[in-house]
Amino acid sequence: MQSKISEVKEQFEKELSQTDLSDEQAVENLRLKYLGKKGLLTDLLKGMGTLSAEEKPLFGKLVNELKAEVTDAIENAKEKASEAAMGKKLIASRLDISLPGEGYKHGSTHPLYDIREEVIDFFANMGFHVDLGRDIETDWYNFEALNTPKDHPSRDMQDTFYLSQNAMLRTHTSGTQIHYMEAHKPPIRMVALGHVFRVDADATHAPMFQQCEGLVVDETITFAQLKGMMALFAKKFFGENAKTRFRPSFFPFTEPSAELDVSCVFCDGKGCRRCKGTGWMEIGGCGSVDPAVFENVSIDSEKYTGFAFGFGLDRIAMLRHHIPEISLLTSNDQRFLEQF
Ligand code: FA5
Secondary structure: OHHHHHHHHHHHHHHHHHOOOOOHHHHHHHHHHHHOOOOHHHHHHHHHHHOOOOHHHHHHHHHHHHHHHHHHHHHHHHHHHHHHHHHHHHHHOOOOOOOOOOOOOOOOOOHHHHHHHHHHHHHHOOOOEEEOOOOEEEHHHHOHHHOOOOOOHHHOOOOOOEOOOOEEEOOOOOHHHHHHHHHOOOOEEEEEEEEEEOOOOOOOOOOEEEEEEEEEEEOOOOHHHHHHHHHHHHHHHHOOOOOEEEEEEEEOOEEEEEEEEEEOOOOOOOOOOOOOOOOEEEEEEEEEEOHHHHHHOOOOOOOOEEEEEEEEHHHHHHHHHOOOOHHHHHOOOHHHHOOO
16 A cells, blocks of 8 residues: 555656646646545545554554645745746737837817917906806897997898797807996996807808907097007907908997908908908907987986907908818817817
């Protein structure tokens, strides 16, 4: 029987030396073959039943010694196999620190937001109060109080987004003039910025755009002061060399009225599709406040005079950044926005 023990021992040592110690499964198979329930060492112990009472203790001792030896050897082999497996894993997932990093994308403010902030700064520095107004107006604030006759084309369903007979998405920020004059007595210096809506769409016209409304009312306000301020505004936003012109125009709520044009940045004033061949791009309307408007808000038109203006912020952004299509400003296309 003792020779049987030696045989098993030799066999184990031989198989251990042939086992790939970096292979955890191979080591586990070896353990099962010798120490498992049906393993060779368990078989040896089972064979003890056939031995005499004298032989049993020695045999048991030798088998247990071999079992301890095999257990130790398997434990060692397992440790080595697990280290080898970890090593393989680390090599497979090793970082190549010489590769270029992925970097982070930086967000930036929207060009319209920047223009808006600059406009606010410009007027706030001159002592204007900044207001926002509301997107929805009634007929009174959007048209009636602004002296707009019932048959004026801008009241048409084709131009205005009506919400009901008396409510609409405001078509301009000029209604803020009325709200402000109802709530404040002269002297007034206010600027209001916000979205406006019109049934309008081409390269330079959008159905939703932003305007900046200005209103100055006091006892000695003149059209010359308006011209001076508009020229200053144009220089600030388009540079000292930007050409500007005042073009006589008509608005029901200002008299006299004018449009402020800036030389077209796309064709340098030569005339192109975007400026409709004129060489100029309109950025806003302006004029002296019509006395009829003052009467509507109970301001004495004999005592007070004023001027008002309304610029398109999208147009200013287009001119400033040479943006060819107004819709790019609101399309949320990252390829476009990344340029700012
Ligand atoms: C007005 O809206 C007047 N309320 C401006 C005003 C205010 C005049 C105070 C007198 C006193 P107008 O419709 O021209 O005027 O629009 C003013 C500016 O808004 C235009 O010069 C242009 O820059 C811009 N604008 C007009 N329509 C659009 C549009 N569909 N898309 C983008 N910008 C527009």
